[in-house]
Structure formats: C-alpha cells, structure tokens
Amino acid sequence: MMQKKTVKFYFALWLAKGSSLLLKIFRRNGTQLPGKLALKLCPNFLGMLGKPNTIIGVTGTNGKTTVCNMINDILTDNGYDFVNNKYGSNTNAGIVTTLIKGATMSGKSKKDMVVLEIDERSSNRIFPYLTPTYLVCNNIFRDSLQRNAHTEFIASILNKYIPKETIMIENADDLICSHIADNNQKIYFSISQLKTDTKECQNITRDIRVCPKCYAPLEYEYVRYHHIGKAHCPNCDYGTRKADYVVTNINLDNKEMTVQHQEQEEKYHLVSNNIINIYNMLAAIIVLKQLGLTREQINSSFAKLKIVETRFSEEEYHGYHIITQLSKGMNPIACSRAFDYVRKQPGNKVAIVVLDDTHVEANSSENTAWQYDTDYEFLKDDSIKQIIIAGPRYLDGYIRLMMADIEPEKIVHEKDLIEATEKIQLEGIDKIFILHDLYLIQEAKQIKNKVKEMIDQKSEERANEE
Amino acid sequence: MKIEVLFPEFCNLSGDMANIRYLRKCIPEAEVIETSIDMEPAFNTQEDINLIYMGTLSEIAQEIVIQKLKPYQEKIKELIEKGQLFLFTGNSVEVLGSYIENEDGSKIQGLGIFNVHAKRDMMHRHNSLFLGDYEGIEIVGFKSQFTMLYGNNEQNYFIKAKMGVGINPESKLEGIHQNNFFATYLIGPFLILNPQFTLKLMELMKVEKPTLAFEEDMLKAYQERLAKFKTLTY
Numbered sequence: 008m009m010q011k012k013t014v015k016f017y018f019a020l021w022l023a024k025g026s027s028l029l030l031k032i033f034r035r036n037g038t039q040l041p042g043k044l045a046l047k048l049c050p051n052f053l054g055m056l057g058k059p060n061t062i063i064g065v066t067g068t069n070g071k072t073t074v075c076n077m078i079n080d081i082l083t084d085n086g087y088d089f090v091n092n093k094y095g096s097n098t099n100a101g102i103v104t105t106l107i108k109g110a111t112m113s114g115k116s117k118k119d120m121v122v123l124e125i126d127e128r129s130s131n132r133i134f135p136y137l138t139p140t141y142l143v144c145n146n147i148f149r150d151s152l153q154r155n156a157h158t159e160f161i162a163s164i165l166n167k168y169i170p171k172e173t174i175m176i177e178n179a180d181d182l183i184c185s186h187i188a189d190n191n192q193k194i195y196f197s198i199s200q201l202k203t204d205t206k207e208c209q210n211i212t213r214d215i216r217v218c219p220k221c222y223a224p225l226e227y228e229y230v231r232y233h234h235i236g237k238a239h240c241p242n243c244d245y246g247t248r249k250a251d252y253v254v255t256n257i258n259l260d261n262k263e264m265t266v267q268h269q270e271q272e273e274k275y276h277l278v279s280n281n282i283i284n285i286y287n288m289l290a291a292i293i294v295l296k297q298l299g300l301t302r303e304q305i306n307s308s309f310a311k312l313k314i315v316e317t318r319f320s321e322e323e324y325h326g327y328h329i330i331t332q333l334s335k336g337m338n339p340i341a342c343s344r345a346f347d348y349v350r351k352q353p354g355n356k357v358a359i360v361v362l363d364d365t366h367v368e369a370n371s372s373e374n375t376a377w378q379y380d381t382d383y384e385f386l387k388d389d390s391i392k393q394i395i396i397a398g399p400r401y402l403d404g405y406i407r408l409m410m411a412d413i414e415p416e417k418i419v420h421e422k423d424l425i426e427a428t429e430k431i432q433l434e435g436i437d438k439i440f441i442l443h444d445l446y447l448i449q450e451a452k453q454i455k456n457k458v459k460e461m462i463d464q465k466s467e468e469r470a471n472e473e
Numbered sequence: 474m475k476i477e478v479l480f481p482e483f484c485n486l487s488g489d490m491a492n493i494r495y496l497r498k499c500i501p502e503a504e505v506i507e508t509s510i511d512m513e514p515a516f517n518t519q520e521d522i523n524l525i526y527m528g529t530l531s532e533i534a535q536e537i538v539i540q541k542l543k544p545y546q547e548k549i550k551e552l553i554e555k556g557q558l559f560l561f562t563g564n565s566v567e568v569l570g571s572y573i574e575n576e577d578g579s580k581i582q583g584l585g586i587f588n589v590h591a592k593r594d595m596m597h598r599h600n601s602l603f604l605g606d607y608e609g610i611e612i613v614g615f616k617s618q619f620t621m622l623y624g625n626n627e628q629n630y631f632i633k634a635k636m637g638v639g640i641n642p643e644s645k646l647e648g649i650h651q652n653n654f655f656a657t658y659l660i661g662p663f664l665i666l667n668p669q670f671t672l673k674l675m676e677l678m679k680v681e682k683p684t685l686a687f688e689e690d691m692l693k694a695y696q697e698r699l700a701k702f703k704t705l706t707y
Contacts (some may be wrong), residue, residue: 131596152487152660153600153617159531160595160619211490216482222510222537224482339488372602372701374615376661379488402694406665409687410494 010054010136012114019048020056020114023107039096042103053099053136056106057115059090063294064139064173066125066165067184068148068155069341070287071097075124076315077278077291081308082122085300089120097124099132120298127161128154134168141297142169143176143290147183148233148340149212149380158183158214176293178286179250180235182215182225194297196289197250198282201257203351204229204236210343212380218245231282232347233340252293254285266292273302276310283344284314317448325462328354328438331451336362336444337373339380345442346385354437356391359454361424362444363398375403383411392436395419397427424450428457433465474503474680477515479527480538481507487617489528489562491662496524498686499675510541517548522557523678529563529660532593532619536581539568546584553586558653558677562663564618566649566656567591573620587649589624589640603637603659604702605647610669613698614659622658631657636702653677668695 023041030038045052065074079091090109095101102123109118125133127147144165147158155161162183169175169188177185179195208230217224218240225246230236239246255272256265262277264285278288288309295305318333334345342362349358367373386394386408394417396404405420421427431439439458443451478484478493493505503523506515516522530538542549549569553559567573569586575593583590599621603614612632622640630639631648639646640658648657655674657663664671668691675683685691 149486153598156598156617156619157486157531159533212485217510219533224509224511371705372698374600374602374617374661376488376491376615376617379491379494379662379665402690402697406687406690406694409690410491410498410665 009057010051012055013049015049016052016055016114019045019052020107020110021112022048023104024112027104027108039098039100039104041107042096042100042105045103045107046100051136053103053106053133055114056103057110058106058137059109059116059118059121060140061120061298062137062139062141063120063122063298064125064142065123065145065290066127066130066142067145067178068127068150068161069338069344070145070283070290071124073284073287073314073318074143074145074290074294075122077287077309077312078122078294080312081291081295081300081305082120082298084308084311085304087120088118089122090118091122092124097126098129102133102137127165130168131164134170138170139173141176141294142173142188143294144184144187145178145286145290146181146235147187147214149214149338150340151337152377152380153337153374162187174297176290176297178235178290179248180231180237180286182234182238182247185248186219194252194293195248195250196252196286196293198231198254198257198285198289200229200237201231201282204231206230208233210382211384212339218243220245232344252289254289257285264288275302275306278309278312279314279319281319281344281348324459325466327433327436327458327462329441329455329458330438331441331443331455333445333448334360334362334442336364336446337377339377339382342442343382343385346382349440349442350385350388350391352390352438352440354390355435356438356440357393357395357431357433357436358386358391359395359397359428359431359439359441359458360386360404361396361398361447361450361454362404362442363400364444364446365399365450366446368399373400375400375407378403378407379410381407383407383413387411387413391417393417393419393432395421395427395430397421397424401427424454425457428454429461431458431461433461474500474678475506475515475519475522476503476524476526476678477506477508477522479508479514479525480510480530480534480541481528482509483534483538484528484530484565486529486531487563487660488662489660492528492560492562492664493526495662495664495671495686499671499684500678500680510537514542514545516552516557517545524674525552525557525559527559527561527565530565532595535564535568535573539581539583542568542584546586549584550586553652553654556653558674559655560674561654561656563658563660564591564620566658567620567622569656570622570624587624587629587651589622589626589649591620591622593620595619599638601637602702602705603632603634603647604699605632605634605637607632607650607670608673610667610673611699612659612667612670613695613702614657614663614666615661616658617660618658631655636705665691666695666698668692
C-alpha cells in the first residue's frame with residue numbers, strides 16, 4: 008500500500024513541517040492546517056508518507072474520542088512512546104497532520120506506534136492509504152443526518168474501504184457494527200444481559216428492525232438501547248455474534264466490572280457508571296491486551312483515569328451535585344443516551360438543555376429534524392422536576408418537549424442561556440444536569456457558574472431566615 | 474379516521490415519523506395503521522383510509538419497497554386518480570418515479586406512476602433550507618438528500634421555491650402535487666414546521682373540526698422561523 012515518494016511529496020512534507028513549526032511557535036497546536044496543505048499539494052500524500060509499524064484505529068459513531076483517550080492515557084502511563092491525534096482532527100487532514108508530526112524530514116516514521124481516532128465518514132479518504140493493525144468499531148448509529156445520512160450509508164463506506172488485513176475489534180451487541188468487514192479477522196466484545204435491559208425497544212429509533220438478508224422482523228431477546236441488544240432472525244442464520252470478551256458483571260457499588268475471556272475472569276476498576284463508557288473501557292482493554300499489556304498494568308492506569316472534564320464533570324457544591332455532560336447536538340443517539348442517564352440517576356433533578364448549534368445559527372438556521380429522532384420523552388420522569396431549554400432554537404425545543412408530553416409548568420424556555428438559568432428552582436433538588444453541545448463548552452461553564460451563584464444566593468437567604 | 478403509514482420499519486429516517494406523531498396529537502381519534510413490509514397494504518383492501526403516508530428511506534430500502542409495491546402499481550394510480558390523500562416526504566417519492574439512476578449509470582426501475590427520475594450522487598449530499606409558497610401558504614423546511622429529481626413537474630409541482638431549490642438545482646418547483654397526492658423532499662417534522670399546511674391537510678383528511686395541537690406555540694415557532702428564513706440569502 009506504500010506508494011513511491013515523488014518530488015511533490017517532499018515539497019509538501021517540508022512545507023507542512025514548516026507550517027507545523029510556525030503553528031507551534033504561535034501555540035496553535037489543535038489545527039489540521041499542515042495536513043490540509045500537504046494534501047492540497049500532493050493528494051496521494053498519505054499513501055507516500057511513512058507510517059508506524061503498529062496502527063491502532065478507532066472508528067464508529069459514538070465513543071471514539073473516549074476510547075482513544077483511554078488507550079492514549081494508559082499507554083503513556085505504561086511508558087509507551089507513540090503518536091496520536093488527541094489534539095487534532097479525526098479526518099484525513101487531521102490524520103496526515105498527526106503522521107507528519109511523527110515523521111522525519113525524509114518522510115519516515117520516527118515512532119513505532121500510532122493511535123488514531125478515525126472519522127467513519129472520512130474512511131474513504133483514509134483507508135486506501137493506511138492499514139490499521141487493529142480497528143475498533145464501537146457502534147454504528149444515526150448521527151448528523153446532513154453529514155452521515157443513515158447507518159446503511161456509513162456501514163457501506165466502511166465495508167468498501169476497510170483493508171482486509173486489519174483485525175477488527177467490534178461490538179457484538181451492535182448488529183450493524185458487528186457485521187462490518189465480515190471477511191476480516193475479528194475480535195468481538197459484549198456486555199451480558201443487564202437488569203435494566205428490556206424486551207421492547209424504548210427508543211424512537213432502532214436502525215435495524217428487519218433481517219438484512221431475508222427482511223423478516225428480527226426477534227430481540229433483550230434490548231439495551233436503540234438496536235443494541237441481542238437479536239436473531241427467525242428465518243435465517245443472521246443474528247448477534249458470540250463475543251470473545253464479555254463483561255459478565257458490573258458492580259456499581261464497588262465500581263468494578265468483571266471481564267471474561269477464554270474461560271478466565273479479570274476484574275477492572277470502573278472509570279464511569281455510564282454503560283456507554285463501560286463499552287468504551289472494554290474496547291480499550293482489548294486493544295491494550297493485544298498490545299501485550301497485562302491486566303495489572305491496565306487496571307492500575309484505569310484507577311487513575313477520569314473522563315475528560317469537557318465531556319463529563321460532577322461537582323458537589325453546598326449540598327447540590329452539579330453535573331455537566333456533553334450531549335452532541337444533531338446526534339440523536341448521543342442526546343438520547345444523555346437524557347436516559349439523567350432520568351436513571353437517583354435524586355430530584357433539574358435538566359438544563361442547551362443543544363443548539365450556535366455556529367450554524369450565526370449565519371443560517373439549524374436543521375432541527377434530528378430532535379424528532381431523539382428521545383426527549385426520557386425527560387418526562389417524576390424525578391426531573393424542571394427542564395430549562397435555552398438557545399436560539401428555544402421555541403423548537405419547547406415544542407419538542409410538549410410533543411414528549413412534558414407538563415408545560417415544568418418547562419422554562421428562553422433564548423438567553425443565562426436568563427433561562429436564572430429561572431432555576433432549587434427547592435428539593437439534589438442534582439443539576441447541564442447537558443450541552445460540543446460547541447457550547449464555554450457557555451456550559453458560564454451556566455455552571457450561574458447555577459453556583461443561584462445556590463449561594465439560596466444559602467444566603469436560608470442563613471438570613473435562620 | 475384512518476392513517477396508513479407505509480413500511481415504518483424502513484421509512485423512518487430524518488425524523489420524518491414526527492409527522493405521524495403530530496397528527497396523532499391533532500387527531501387523537503385517528504387510527505394509525507402501520508403496514509410493514511410483510512403485510513398487504515391497507516389501501517388495497519380498505520376504502521376508508523384518510524391519509525396514506527410514507528417517509529424517508531435508505532437506498533437499499535427503496536429497492537425493497539419498489540419490489541413490494543409493484544403488484545399494487547395500478548391500484549396506486551387508480552387511488553391518485555380518485556383523489557385519495559397521500560403525503561410522501563423525503564426521497565420516498567422516488568419509488569413512484571420512472572427510475573433511480575446510480576452514479577455508474579445503472580438504473581433501478583421505479584413504479585412509473587410519475588414521469589420523473591432520480592439521480593444519486595452518494596458522495597455529495599445536498600443540504601439546504603427551503604422557503605416556498607403553496608396556494609398562499611408559506612412553507613418552510615429542510616432538505617438533506619443524495620438525489621435530485623428530474624423530469625417535468627411544471628403541471629404538478631407542490632411548492633414554488635422562494636429560497637432553496639426545487640426538485641433539482643435548476644428548478645424552483647418543489648415536489649409533486651397531483652389531485653390529492655402530495656410529495657416533497659422536505660424532511661423531518663414537516664407538519665410541525667408548517668402548521669398552516671397541516672390545517673389544510675386535516676381538511677383534506679375530512680377532519681370535522683381541524684385543530685392544531687399546541688397551536689399558539691406552533692404558530693409562534695413558525696413565524697419566528699419564517700422571519701429568520703426571510704433574512705437569509707441563498
């Protein structure tokens with residue numbers, strides 16, 4: 008797959024390296040400009056660039072960043088020297104930028120290993136030039152309908168472009184992702200049946216309802232969420248694959264999970280109580296074990312890990328828990344998972360929901376169709392006492408909540424995020440969830456500060472009364 | 474009052490099912506018949522269906538649905554002629570066209586009910602906002618599609634575009650409207666976004682006293698979106 012280097016390649020490499028240096032001087036590390044530049048000058052650049060011997064790729068709809076962060080942190084903690092695109096983009100330009108950083112002036116790789124988060128939609132521009140040793144596919148769900156269209160489209164791109172030499176690490180509980188690259192060598196993972204699993208799907212969307220071979224309705228033994236679960240076709244051999252690594256027990260009290268592989272059981276410290284992150288952990292464990300790390304090495308690193316604060320944070324403040332959680336707008340499954348998580352947490356809660364794409368709204372108007380594939384219905388729960396929905400599309404958000412049969416008295420809807428937050432009612436509340444879009448991290452911090460201000464004010468009022 | 478939803482296990486992309494969920498809120502007494510791919514369509518045996526609906530579907534599903542509907546080709550033609558009310562959203566109208574053409578020139582034969590054909594361009598998805606006019610009602614919406622439709626719809630278009638594209642980038646005439654058959658490429662909560670058209674649709678469904686669920690808020694959101702769209706240049 009390695010292509011012969013041309014004069015154009017060297018010119019592009021040196022120019023890209025020069026731009027990397029300039030960006031470093033100006034402390035602009037997160038950009039994919041060097042990669043863009045290299046690809047503009049030499050479209051086959053990725054095919055000519057030297058690559059590390061071991062390439063770990065992580066793709067799929069949700070959890071790519073978290074799985075990569077886990078792999079990166081544990082490898083670093085165990086003294087591995089490697090490159091990654093943690094601070095860069097996961098598209099072809101971002102991947103080229105990462106590999107340029109790890110390459111010599113002659114275009115040879117300086118490192119023996121790379122960990123790459125790979126955008127599934129960009130795989131047609133990546134895999135023809137790069138063969139991952141291992142490729143994790145955590146799940147395939149509906150995502151931005153404007154970019155990713157539907158799961159069949161994404162699966163078809165992956166099927167077409169994933170190199171046949173790549174060893175796939177796939178989620179067996181996801182019927183769509185576990186059937187990708189079916190002629191490749193595979194390692195499957197799964198979480199065995201949970202008490203919270205149901206017979207019927209509780210979500211609006213389930214992207215595989217009939218057998219793709221004979222179109223008979225699939226029979227689910229249990230549904231975890233959306234199309235995640237265990238299913239089979241009553242007419243043919245299509246169904247959930249047998250997993251090689253299985254989480255057989257989750258002990259939330261001890262923050263521990265048991266992983267079974269080839270009759271052996273191993274226990275791991277849980278980084279998070281969220282089922283999505285347990286899948287993420289399991290995928291990371293398999294990659295790390297394939298690289299030769301022991302359970303002890305992996306587990307002692309897990310004990311030090313935290314989910315990145317911009318994705319999830321929890322703070323106790325004067326008796327209230329304030330939780331910020333990334334809920335990618337336009338991604339119906341990510342938002343549905345976040346809503347489900349909120350309703351299932353103990354205590355009385357307020358949910359502050361800010362999911363509008365403010366970048367789009369600045370010069371255009373957001374396509375809000377995704378809201379109707381998202382389970383806002385999960386916010387209709389007795390334990391959620393108030394829902395604050397704010398942002399430029401606050402009226403659409405309000406109507407979506409009404410469509411979910413949520414009582415209007417429970418809803419605050421305002422355009423301004425802070426003015427909406429000021430309407431919070433803290434009486435009898437244990438937890439305040441701030442569910443925010445990827446592009447609203449700063450705004451989520453401002454909301455959190457406002458919530459703290461409101462809590463301070465309430466504490467002061469109480470003290471005065473006493 | 475009966476609404477038949479065709480093949481909801483396939484034709485449920487892009488939030489389109491919100492249209493049916495909203496109609497349920499507006500017409501609580503309506504019976505919603507969900508016809509799956511292994512069932513005989515209710516429109517073939519029952520004469521009192523007030524609305525036949527089909528939503529956005531994948532490319533593979535289009536082929537499955539075409540095969541499924543082939544035996545009912547004449548029946549669908551006859552129903553359209555008789556004034557049966559249909560609403561097709563997203564790319565679902567393509568199954569009723571002459572053919573769907575792939576990038577490599579290969580063609581999938583459609584039901585041939587309308588003399589239009591679709592062309593796929595799977596690596597270049599079209600996304601746009603839409604503002605147009607249907608019989609004095611301003612229609613707003615979103616397009617997100619891999620295909621464009623070609624053919625002459627001058628005599629049977631649904632909406633005249635003021636902003637955005639019609640059935641293809643060279644056309645300002647969006648969708649198909651023939652007798653009581655309505656098809657539009659606008660996706661998602663079309664009826665929620667367009668309360669005035671929803672009222673019209675309910676009239677055509679012969680709802681006795683058509684009333685919009687959450688009317689005040691729906692109209693407020695509609696007016697706000699309309700105002701915003703009118704500030705945009707496309």
